Amino acid sequence: MTSRECLPPPGSGPFQLDGLAGQLVKVGLALSSTRELGELLELVLHEARTMTNADAGSVYLVEGNTLRFETSHNQTLSERLGEETVRTMFKRFELPLDAHSIAGFVALNSSILNIPDVYAIPGGAPYRFNRSWDASHDYRSRSMLTAPMMDQAGRVVGVLQLINAMHNAGGKPTVLPFDTRFEPIVAALASQAAVAIVNAKLHRDLQAAWLDSVFRLGVAAEYRDKETANHIKRVSEYSVLMGRRLGVTGDDLEYLRWGAAMHDTGKLGIPDSILHKPGPLTAEERSTMEYHTLIGALILKGGTNPLMRSSQVVSLCHHERWDGGGYPRGLAGEAIPLFGRIVALADVFDALISRRVYKPPFPLEKVIAILTGERGRHFDPAVVDILLENMEEACHIKDEYMDTDADFEKFRNYSLLKIEDVL
Amino acid sequence: MTSRECLPPPGSGPFQLDGLAGQLVKVGLALSSTRELGELLELVLHEARTMTNADAGSVYLVEGNTLRFETSHNQTLSERLGEETVRTMFKRFELPLDAHSIAGFVALNSSILNIPDVYAIPGGAPYRFNRSWDASHDYRSRSMLTAPMMDQAGRVVGVLQLINAMHNAGGKPTVLPFDTRFEPIVAALASQAAVAIVNAKLHRDLQAAWLDSVFRLGVAAEYRDKETANHIKRVSEYSVLMGRRLGVTGDDLEYLRWGAAMHDTGKLGIPDSILHKPGPLTAEERSTMEYHTLIGALILKGGTNPLMRSSQVVSLCHHERWDGGGYPRGLAGEAIPLFGRIVALADVFDALISRRVYKPPFPLEKVIAILTGERGRHFDPAVVDILLENMEEACHIKDEYMDTDADFEKFRNYSLLKIEDVL
Numbered sequence: 001m002t003s004r005e006c007l008p009p010p011g012s013g014p015f016q017l018d019g020l021a022g023q024l025v026k027v028g029l030a031l032s033s034t035r036e037l038g039e040l041l042e043l044v045l046h047e048a049r050t051m052t053n054a055d056a057g058s059v060y061l062v063e064g065n066t067l068r069f070e071t072s073h074n075q076t077l078s079e080r081l082g083e084e085t086v087r088t089m090f091k092r093f094e095l096p097l098d099a100h101s102i103a104g105f106v107a108l109n110s111s112i113l114n115i116p117d118v119y120a121i122p123g124g125a126p127y128r129f130n131r132s133w134d135a136s137h138d139y140r141s142r143s144m145l146t147a148p149m150m151d152q153a154g155r156v157v158g159v160l161q162l163i164n165a166m167h168n169a170g171g172k173p174t175v176l177p178f179d180t181r182f183e184p185i186v187a188a189l190a191s192q193a194a195v196a197i198v199n200a201k202l203h204r205d206l207q208a209a210w211l212d213s214v215f216r217l218g219v220a221a222e223y224r225d226k227e228t229a230n231h232i233k234r235v236s237e238y239s240v241l242m243g244r245r246l247g248v249t250g251d252d253l254e255y256l257r258w259g260a261a262m263h264d265t266g267k268l269g270i271p272d273s274i275l276h277k278p279g280p281l282t283a284e285e286r287s288t289m290e291y292h293t294l295i296g297a298l299i300l301k302g303g304t305n306p307l308m309r310s311s312q313v314v315s316l317c318h319h320e321r322w323d324g325g326g327y328p329r330g331l332a333g334e335a336i337p338l339f340g341r342i343v344a345l346a347d348v349f350d351a352l353i354s355r356r357v358y359k360p361p362f363p364l365e366k367v368i369a370i371l372t373g374e375r376g377r378h379f380d381p382a383v384v385d386i387l388l389e390n391m392e393e394a395c396h397i398k399d400e401y402m403d404t405d406a407d408f409e410k411f412r413n414y415s416l417l418k419i420e421d422v423l
Numbered sequence: 424m425t426s427r428e429c430l431p432p433p434g435s436g437p438f439q440l441d442g443l444a445g446q447l448v449k450v451g452l453a454l455s456s457t458r459e460l461g462e463l464l465e466l467v468l469h470e471a472r473t474m475t476n477a478d479a480g481s482v483y484l485v486e487g488n489t490l491r492f493e494t495s496h497n498q499t500l501s502e503r504l505g506e507e508t509v510r511t512m513f514k515r516f517e518l519p520l521d522a523h524s525i526a527g528f529v530a531l532n533s534s535i536l537n538i539p540d541v542y543a544i545p546g547g548a549p550y551r552f553n554r555s556w557d558a559s560h561d562y563r564s565r566s567m568l569t570a571p572m573m574d575q576a577g578r579v580v581g582v583l584q585l586i587n588a589m590h591n592a593g594g595k596p597t598v599l600p601f602d603t604r605f606e607p608i609v610a611a612l613a614s615q616a617a618v619a620i621v622n623a624k625l626h627r628d629l630q631a632a633w634l635d636s637v638f639r640l641g642v643a644a645e646y647r648d649k650e651t652a653n654h655i656k657r658v659s660e661y662s663v664l665m666g667r668r669l670g671v672t673g674d675d676l677e678y679l680r681w682g683a684a685m686h687d688t689g690k691l692g693i694p695d696s697i698l699h700k701p702g703p704l705t706a707e708e709r710s711t712m713e714y715h716t717l718i719g720a721l722i723l724k725g726g727t728n729p730l731m732r733s734s735q736v737v738s739l740c741h742h743e744r745w746d747g748g749g750y751p752r753g754l755a756g757e758a759i760p761l762f763g764r765i766v767a768l769a770d771v772f773d774a775l776i777s778r779r780v781y782k783p784p785f786p787l788e789k790v791i792a793i794l795t796g797e798r799g800r801h802f803d804p805a806v807v808d809i810l811l812e813n814m815e816e817a818c819h820i821k822d823e824y825m826d827t828d829a830d831f832e833k834f835r836n837y838s839l840l841k842i843e844d845v846l
Contacts, residue, residue: 019444021442021444021445021447021448022444024444024448025444025447025448025451025611025615028448028451028452028455028615029451029575029614029615029618030575032451032455032615032618032619032622033574033575033576033618033621151456152452152453152456153456188448191452192448192451192452192455195452195455195456196455198456199455199622202626203625203626203629205728206626206629206630206633207629208727208728209633209726209727209728209730209731210629210632210633210636212726212727212728212731213633213636213637213640213730213731214636216640216722216723216731217636217639217640217643219722220640220643220688220691220722265643268643268691271695272694272695272696273695291840294840294841294842294844294845295840297845297846298840298844298845299639299642299643300639301845303632303635304631304632304635305628305631305632305635307632307636308632308635308636308639312845316845328842329842417714417717417718417721419717419751419752421717421721422717422720422721422724422735422739423720
């Protein structure tokens with residue numbers, strides 16, 4: 001395998017990556033490049049069915065002690081009922097991870113199972129085929145090739161099941177057993193899928209852990225203020241709503257979501273005597289309070305990832321005004337970064353429309369009147385228009401993350417905090 | 424390619440994933456499972472040389488407008504000088520990403536280049552071979568196969584270069600040109616490597632972004648206290664030093680590192696009047712101060728990832744005492760989680776050995792005397808012993824992250840904070 005002896009004979013032209021092994025190489029590349037788990041499962045099922053000419057197929061993933069049914073294709077039923085209908089027929093369900101089912105047997109034994117007819121499984125076999133689905137959908141499962149999706153460390157992460165190998169006998173489609181020569185191909189494809197699934201899950205978990213940490217930084221900041229964790233959620237969601245309608249897409253929308261959550265990080269640096277003062281602030285106190293934009297930008301400074309950079313932008317710019325009368329830089333109009341203009345409005349909108357410890361919520365008409373009055377003054381007119389056009393959805397967000405009395409107390413009265421609350 | 428017609432003829436036995444395409448499938452799986460970039464580059468270079476019987480080879484990665492030389496193998500020189508010597512001969516260097524070099528030409532044109540003899544490149548070619556390395560190492564580069572490492576989106580992320588295709592002519596090794604039939608194999612292998620490199624970088628970036636966020640949460644908490652970001656670094660590093668010597672390994676060591684950075688998160692919830700009080704605290708104030716362990720655990724509660732969970736443990740348990748006299752739970756001995764016992768010592772050690780705004784550093788002998796006196800009282804004796812045994816390394820950490828006057832001022836005096844400081 002190490003030199004030119006394993007090349008095709010000279011004169012047979014350039015070596016082409018064709019045949020099923022060549023196809024596997026290409027599928028492996030596509031699988032490795034797909035990070036979205038659902039997309040990945042669709043792709044492997046599609047490729048496995050194409051390679052083996054299987055009429056139907058399913059993918060299961062191992063979740064603890066169960067096998068979770070994830071996705072399914074069925075060509076015959078799709079032609080009979082339409083693809084959309086078939087898609088709704090497959091509901092998510094779980095099987096116990098034991099040897100009584102075919103998929104369970106394959107997962108537990110880490111080996112492929114090639115059954116010529118699932119209605120003719122010998123009585124002595126530990127597994128059996130459940131005919132109820134066939135009966136209720138007028139389908140006849142016959143041949144079945146089931147392979148473990150095993151990663152490089154030998155862990156079974158799921159099961160790939162192919163049903164009814166089709167063969168055109170004189171124009172008439174017939175079901176045959178799966179050719180045994182497909183077994184190593186399907187096993188390899190299932191392994192490629194397993195490695196890609198492990199990578200996709202790791203990526204998803206890492207991203208979730210990161211966003212969790214970012215959110216906690218935002219919550220920690222609000223903790224010192226009179227605000228609640230719900231305020232952060234609401235400002236995030238209003239910002240995403242407006243951003244999406246203004247054409248922000250993909251990753252940028254996520255950066256806006258988490259940047260918005262960090263808008264008041266700098267309040268960590270403001271003294272209690274000012275932050276918690278009940279009455280109005282003096283001019284000097286107000287000037288100190290305004291430093292929270294700079295302090296936040298300092299805490300978030302120097303991040304190399306776009307999320308940290310947009311958080312810094314939001315922290316620095318969410319008190320600028322469209323007319324140039326804001327702080328800390330007195331930027332005006334489009335010189336204020338878009339994320340800053342969006343969060344400025346989201347933050348004030350929430351202060352008006354939601355209850356605060358010091359005020360009840362304002363009626364919607366009053367909120368709309370105030371925002372309209374500040375259109376082109378405090379706020380970017382385009383951003384105000386977008387919010388007004390989507391006011392119904394914004395009010396849904398407000399209701400979904402409404403503060404309760406407990407929220408107002410939870411972080412405030414630490415003398416009531418018990419060890420049970422944190423375990 | 425869609426049914427049994429593409430299988431080998433019946434009777435030829437089970438289809439085996441052998442030959443170079445089958446080998447590619449296996450290498451693809453190994454590459455996709457490797458997340459460490461250096462390991463990945465070693466693996467692809469090894470496999471490419473093995474498949475083509477190349478005497479030598481190098482890998483370059485695209486970094487902005489340059490090609491960075493990453494790794495190299497050379498069989499002839501390794502036999503002559505020993506592998507260790509050869510490894511030190513290759514230094515990291517950069518090439519401009521232009522068509523004057525062979526690697527640059529391949530990267531810019533996204534196409535493979537198969538040169539029979541690099542000393543006989545026609546004068547009209549845009550690229551040329553640099554003979555200086557050959558001259559200074561008494562090596563003769565002759566045939567060279569250079570392939571772009573191109574990901575699924577068509578981006579060239581690097582270049583794979585194979586040198587001197589070896590052939591045994593009657594026991595005598597001879598250099599031949601690379602057989603053109605290797606070109607698609609090497610191109611496919613380079614693509615597999617490209618996809619794996621993109622994934623490994625994404626993983627690395629995501630992890631860095633996450634840890635950056637976690638660290639900022641720790642810094643934000645210290646911001647309110649009299650501590651500096653360097654204090655966090657030091658406590659983290661002392662903890663990792665002790666943890667490693669106590670047998671903590673792998674991911675757990677990382678969880679300890681970042682958990683230690685979060686130990687005082689709960690100080691976010693302590694009023695300034697207590698946190699910044701210059702004199703000693705009253706009994707009631709001290710009791711309030713002790714709530715920072717519970718508040719921290721509350722902020723970090725409910726995380727699903729192990730990093731967040733160990734941060735919560737550290738936050739909750741870093742003021743427990745080995746003799747049971749600590750807070751908040753008064754746990755004793757091994758009932759205190761190990762990470763809590765380690766960070767408890769790291770935190771106090773740093774308070775003693777480092778300068779604080781309110782005290783100079785204590786002399787080392789005094790620090791050792793205090794820790795020895797608290798062995799089995801405040802601190803786990805095993806943890807104290809490990810620190811004392813590794814005191815030299817601990818003092819290196821102290822010196823490396825020493826606070827300057829500027830550190831003490833930076834976060835304190837926000838009235839001096841200028842917009843230039845945060846941009």
